Amino acid sequence: xxxxxxxxxxxxLEVSISTVSKALRDSPEISxxxxxxxxxxxxxxxxxxxNIALSLKNRKxxxxxxxxxxIVHYFFTTxxxxxxxxxxxxxxxxxxxxxNESFTKEVINMEMLANGSIDGFILSVTKETQLKxxxxxxxxxxxxxxxxxxxxxxxxxxxxxxxxxxxxxxARKAVLHLIELGCKNIGIITTRDHVSVGNLRTVxxxxxxxxxxISLNENYILKLDDELDNDENIEQLQQExxxxxxxxxxxxxxxxxxxxxxxxxxxxxxxxxxxxxEQLKVIGFxxxxxxxxxxxGLTTVSQHGRDLGEQAARILIDRLEEDEFEVPYERLVxxxxxxxxxxxx
Amino acid sequence: xxxxxxxxxxxxLEVSISTVSKALRDSPEISxxxxxxxxxxxxxxxxxxxNIALSLKNRKxxxxxxxxxxIVHYFFTTxxxxxxxxxxxxxxxxxxxxxNESFTKEVINMEMLANGSIDGFILSVTKETQLKxxxxxxxxxxxxxxxxxxxxxxxxxxxxxxxxxxxxxxARKAVLHLIELGCKNIGIITTRDHVSVGNLRTVxxxxxxxxxxISLNENYILKLDDELDNDENIEQLQQExxxxxxxxxxxxxxxxxxxxxxxxxxxxxxxxxxxxxEQLKVIGFxxxxxxxxxxxGLTTVSQHGRDLGEQAARILIDRLEEDEFEVPYERLVxxxxxxxxxxxx
DNA sequence: TTGTAGGCGTTATCAA
DNA sequence: TTGATAACGCCTACAA
Numbered sequence: 229x230x231x232x233x234x235x236x237x238x239x240x241l242e243v244s245i246s247t248v249s250k251a252l253r254d255s256p257e258i259s260x261x262x263x264x265x266x267x268x269x270x271x272x273x274x275x276x277x278x279n280i281a282l283s284l285k286n287r288k289x290x291x292x293x294x295x296x297x298x299i300v301h302y303f304f305t306t307x308x309x310x311x312x313x314x315x316x317x318x319x320x321x322x323x324x325x326x327x328n329e330s331f332t333k334e335v336i337n338m339e340m341l342a343n344g345s346i347d348g349f350i351l352s353v354t355k356e357t358q359l360k361x362x363x364x365x366x367x368x369x370x371x372x373x374x375x376x377x378x379x380x381x382x383x384x385x386x387x388x389x390x391x392x393x394x395x396x397x398x399a400r401k402a403v404l405h406l407i408e409l410g411c412k413n414i415g416i417i418t419t420r421d422h423v424s425v426g427n428l429r430t431v432x433x434x435x436x437x438x439x440x441x442i443s444l445n446e447n448y449i450l451k452l453d454d455e456l457d458n459d460e461n462i463e464q465l466q467q468e469x470x471x472x473x474x475x476x477x478x479x480x481x482x483x484x485x486x487x488x489x490x491x492x493x494x495x496x497x498x499x500x501x502x503x504x505x506e507q508l509k510v511i512g513f514x515x516x517x518x519x520x521x522x523x524x525g526l527t528t529v530s531q532h533g534r535d536l537g538e539q540a541a542r543i544l545i546d547r548l549e550e551d552e553f554e555v556p557y558e559r560l561v562x563x564x565x566x567x568x569x570x571x572x573x
Numbered sequence: 574x575x576x577x578x579x580x581x582x583x584x585x586l587e588v589s590i591s592t593v594s595k596a597l598r599d600s601p602e603i604s605x606x607x608x609x610x611x612x613x614x615x616x617x618x619x620x621x622x623x624n625i626a627l628s629l630k631n632r633k634x635x636x637x638x639x640x641x642x643x644i645v646h647y648f649f650t651t652x653x654x655x656x657x658x659x660x661x662x663x664x665x666x667x668x669x670x671x672x673n674e675s676f677t678k679e680v681i682n683m684e685m686l687a688n689g690s691i692d693g694f695i696l697s698v699t700k701e702t703q704l705k706x707x708x709x710x711x712x713x714x715x716x717x718x719x720x721x722x723x724x725x726x727x728x729x730x731x732x733x734x735x736x737x738x739x740x741x742x743x744a745r746k747a748v749l750h751l752i753e754l755g756c757k758n759i760g761i762i763t764t765r766d767h768v769s770v771g772n773l774r775t776v777x778x779x780x781x782x783x784x785x786x787i788s789l790n791e792n793y794i795l796k797l798d799d800e801l802d803n804d805e806n807i808e809q810l811q812q813e814x815x816x817x818x819x820x821x822x823x824x825x826x827x828x829x830x831x832x833x834x835x836x837x838x839x840x841x842x843x844x845x846x847x848x849x850x851e852q853l854k855v856i857g858f859x860x861x862x863x864x865x866x867x868x869x870g871l872t873t874v875s876q877h878g879r880d881l882g883e884q885a886a887r888i889l890i891d892r893l894e895e896d897e898f899e900v901p902y903e904r905l906v907x908x909x910x911x912x913x914x915x916x917x918x
Numbered sequence: 919t920t921g922t923a924g925g926c927g928t929t930a931t932c933a934a
Numbered sequence: 935t936t937g938a939t940a941a942c943g944c945c946t947a948c949a950a
Contacts, residue, residue, distance in 0.1 A: 276687075276688040280928095284626055284928080286928090286942085299654050323667065324657070324668075325667075344623040344624040345636070521863055591923095595945090603920080604920090630945060631944090924947090925946100934937075
């Protein structure tokens, strides 16, 4: 019951290996007679060529490596689902590596895959990588001729294809919407790190205020420690959000750079006499399950993760299958969309 | 800048390929002199053996294939994260295939991977597969000598390793807890399909009632269509939940076989004059983000997905690396745990 | 101590 | 029309 190979078929049918190979690939060199015989046999015993041997021969594996910082994470899974879709349509497999927001794991994961296992990468770097600004592993990979498509977390000084979210604009749209709805004192809950998307969203927030001639109140900006953004530290974060709401009773609009912080605020607001959306309108980022099933539903900025994933896969595979060299690198911006729900009704 | 191979090193250093190979693997056959020289060169130019060539030679790829019905799904991602962890620790890569609850995609995905790309599978079958009871692709894979570890959705009549959740017991524990809290009229929101875990959880619900001598009221069982469990059909489902709550005003306890239905019920209960948890106590399944960030927090039955994934990977890799043949198949039951939160306070 | 040869499974080129 | 051979990159038993 072992896997069938060309060799075994050849032995069984008493022909040469190359005859079998040619017959199966419908080469005109082979006579109808033997072709039929061989194909029948192969079909009967369900012959399938060995992928590894093909990979070695063709020097391409038809699989793409995806490295993400986290897997239990709505946005990243939507991106993967987009990648999977396009990859499968075009005959590619997807290997997933999880870096767990660790620079070292990112490097190890890439090294594991870069030695022949895959044809190209789609990846989002860890926050640690962004902080260290150490991109040698990425540069080396690119130099060895393995294409990389980066997504979401942008690394400016790296020459490769990129698919990014317009975080600044997304946040700006959200805040402008709050202003339109009549909010006068709009706050933001963001992350402390100074490198990642949280930062861009904060910029968008400031943009919108500036656009409308509203002066920035530093007290309205709550920076939560990113390290704490995991399920063990919910209580500590809630405490910080509580303090924030208490100290800024005049807040009537709030942008959060993710869903979790938004839900915390929605949960705590009534404690401080604020009903959502009547006295406090809230908008979050991500548009995941939390937003859809929250009570009231959370208005969010959708990043269209699935589209993003599809685009990233398309760009990578196009490049892999492009025989003209020197196709210029692409930087694709995925538009955000404001999904309105009860939290801003 | 192309990838370095043994051949190129050999040419460069004017020795034979096998000398290079041996030197790099610290064979005592090679003199210190040449060994050092070769190793220095390899290090300098960052030589790494080609995985594909190794796979072909060793007839093992050191990668495991994971097929899941959905990727944008909390439970499955926790399982993957467990698999990833153990796999990486033991030097394995993980290829992910998403079947999207489609039998055909499951088969295609498996075929893509079964031809040499991986050493073994960890998979959870689609609902469609369970319904059709068509397991030929699984049986063939096993017959070809490729081990499979199935998880979560159990297929009784298939001989292979399994890691399952004790859904019956989980549901029973939950309902018993509600009874202890004083609930007299306990309902359940479950799925219509008759094959999947929803069914087992319903059995657990009935178990608990029987155990306590409470007679079963069919009206208390709401079966929602599984097909509708996606974000497009939220409204329709909500309508059904509304009707259910309205028609059973005496309900004071509720078990839901997932988080989403539980949150819908929690959102709608106040509409029918029921405060949660005062007049209606709710318990869900999954213990994902929804439970943690709901308001009030949702008490849930945790399935310990990460543990499950770790165990599945351990079992598979142990089997792959076992040289004694005929290790008996294992069926491991992961215990559930009731996580208490505000919805049953 | 070093090199040669064969094989993992496949395909392509060339010879018979 | 069919078959032998070489190659993809690596490893290893055996020969020199």
